Amino acid sequence: MEPIISVKSLVKTYRLGKVDVPALRGVDLVVQEGEFVAVVGPSGCGKSTLLHILGGLTGPSEGQVCIDGNDFRLMTDADRTRFRRHKIGFVFQRFNLLPTLSARDNIAIAQHIQGNGFNPHRFEAITRMLGIDKKLNHRPFALSGGEQQRVAIARAVICEPKILLADEPTGNLDTENSQVVLDMLRELNRTFRQTILMITHNPEAAGIANRIIRMRDGRIISD
Amino acid sequence: MVNKLIVSNVLHRPIRTAVSVLAVAIEVAMVILVVGLCHGLVNDSARRVEGVGADILVRPPGASFMLGLGEAPMPTKIGERLAELPRVLAVAPAIIHVNNAESVDLIYGIDMSSYNAVSGGFVYLSGGPFQSPYDVLVDDIYANAHHTKVGATMNLLNHDFKVAGIVEHGKGARRFIPLTTMQDLTASQDKATTFFVKCTDPAYAEQVTDAFKTLLPGYTIYPIKEYMALMTSNNIPGLNYFITVMIALAVGIGFLVIFLSMYTTITERTREIGILKSLGASKAYIILVILREATLLTAVGIIAGFIGALILRKVMGGVFPTLPVEITWDWRLYAACLALLGSILGSFYPALRAAQLDPVDALAYE
Structure with a gap:
């Protein structure tokens, strides 16, 4: 079976002024559909850069990235945007909800951008599973951190993405809420066979994944 | 959904919204009143000459x-x-x-x-x-x-x-x-x-x-019909230039205020634009959101400008009864179109800039 994520010799170098800063120095990674992968490593090791490249938010400097059969080398910026719209869901450490919209609209806007219309059945199933069905009319400022992150998860998965990319999803949460969010992610992985790639500093959080990848200095050091 | 996003954004920043609407309203009211006053004076003068009842005017x-x-x-x-x-x-x-x-x-x-x-x-x-x-x-x-x-x-x-x-x-x-x-x-x-x-x-x-x-x-001899046809603002020396300059000033004010307002908005909402991009929003989607927001502000400003112009005409009629202001539907439409054009032009660069933001940088924006 073809892997959903296939990365070969991935290099990403940022240019700050006249200085080249290598963020990824040759990463090889294969993830099968339905896997729950945790990526751990110290700050600056390239975890977030890897996540941004896999999500099509930025392009690689060198190497091959193939997601669900889409080779990033052959894709324009607009192609990557379209790809992200249909195949990727993001969950961020800082929740990143639109502050002026209600929880319901924060979730629904993902469906609107995708353009496949509102799917009430999936909407109800997701919001109930995440325990936010009673909070849908609240705006982000009226929700706790845990609730905001669950809304963000609902937004990320409402369009049935092939891959859920979570960047430190528990980084801004207390222990109790962190556990709730991690349970939700595990539930999503089990119930919907959702492929999840999660970046974390937290070894306990990483522990819920099926597979843990460790990174250092822009390379994978253990898998 | 986009309408909800736009309306909620507009309501979320009441001062910015009020200033933008006010600027557009001033622009629209200024165009309507300046043109209305010029046309009103010319037409009133012509009508009064016609009212003399002569069929021909003879002049040196x-x-x-x-x-x-x-x-x-x-x-x-x-x-x-x-x-x-x-x-x-x-x-x-x-x-x-x-x-x-x-x-x-x-x-x-x-x-x-x-x-x-x-x-x-x-x-x-x-x-x-x-x-x-x-x-x-x-x-x-x-x-x-x-x-x-x-x-x-x-x-x-x-x-x-x-x-x-x-x-x-x-x-x-x-x-x-x-x-x-x-x-x-x-x-x-x-x-x-x-x-x-x-x-x-x-x-x-x-x-x-x-x-x-x-x-x-x-000698200068006109049948009154010919005289009436001549008495338009197009034939009054310099009047059209004056009207054009005043309209350009008004449109310039509207353009600059909308430009600044939307430019500030883009800076304030960099992270939100990053969020939309992370959800897969295309450049066209982002541009349309910004342009539609500017259009909404302008539409409210246009209505406020119409109402303001009518109120000011009433006030001017009371204070200066000899200064007739003619507000025509034609010029209401022109003023609205000019305001809309100015705001679309004014918001286009900020919209383009928003669309070109790097999503990673935008999401990291504090």
Whole structure:
């Protein structure tokens, strides 16, 4: 079976002024559909850069990235945007909800951008599973951190993405809420066979994944 | 969904919204009022000349079609010769004097009997015709604006005149004095600057005009229909430039305010734009969100501008009754289109900049 994520010799170098800063120095990674992968490593090791490249938010400097059969080398910026719209869901450490919209609209806007219309059945199933069905009319400022992150998860998965990319999803949460969010992610992985790639500093959080990848200095050091 | 996002964004920043709407409203009201005032003055002036009831205007050689503008007087005897021509019912000589002592307005020096023969006579709302050389007639609009009553005195051409009567407006000037007095005061004895000519039938106007032109080669002679066609803002020297400059200023204000407002918005909402991009929003989607937000602000501003213009016209009508402001649907539409165009242009660069933001940088924006 073809892997959903296939990365070969991935290099990403940022240019700050006249200085080249290598963020990824040759990463090889294969993830099968339905896997729950945790990526751990110290700050600056390239975890977030890897996540941004896999999500099509930025392009690689060198190497091959193939997601669900889409080779990033052959894709324009607009192609990557379209790809992200249909195949990727993001969950961020800082929740990143639109502050002026209600929880319901924060979730629904993902469906609107995708353009496949509102799917009430999936909407109800997701919001109930995440325990936010009673909070849908609240705006982000009226929700706790845990609730905001669950809304963000609902937004990320409402369009049935092939891959859920979570960047430190528990980084801004207390222990109790962190556990709730991690349970939700595990539930999503089990119930919907959702492929999840999660970046974390937290070894306990990483522990819920099926597979843990460790990174250092822009390379994978253990898998 | 996009509408919800736009409306919620607009409501979320009430000061920015209020300033943007106010700027567009000022732009729209300014365009409508400036154009309305220019057109109102020109049309009012033309209508009042038409209201004299003449079929033909005869003026000196080289005279401007605008009454009262720099013409040399003609001998009144010319009027007597014109009156002898076939199909001419009456000829009223007049001196039209530009009075700029208080504000710029025209004072007609008229011969009452011939002016009545051409115009059908004044309708007196109070008082009556001239009784002495230093009597003046004023129309009701002037009287209301200046709280003038019959018997009051006013200074014209450095002489005191007594108000003999208040007449219904619409027959030429707002103030009339006897022709002989005007001739004495302007050193134009036995002269006139305009002859108002009434034909036995208005249908003869062109025929009689041709006869006049044969008799008085080089004189400026218009059938009243031709004069009315000339009295538009397009034909008033410099007026169109003035209107264009004022419109450009108004549109410039709207453009700059919307530009700054949307530019600030983009900076404030960098992270939100990053979120939309992470959800897969295309550049076109981001541009449309920004443009639609600017359009919403502009639409509200346009409505506020319409209402503001109507209120200001009412206020101006009360304070300056002699300054007519004509608000036409055409110019409402033009003003709205200009405001919309200005705001789309003003918001396009910020929208483009938002669309080109790097999603990773935008998501990291504090």
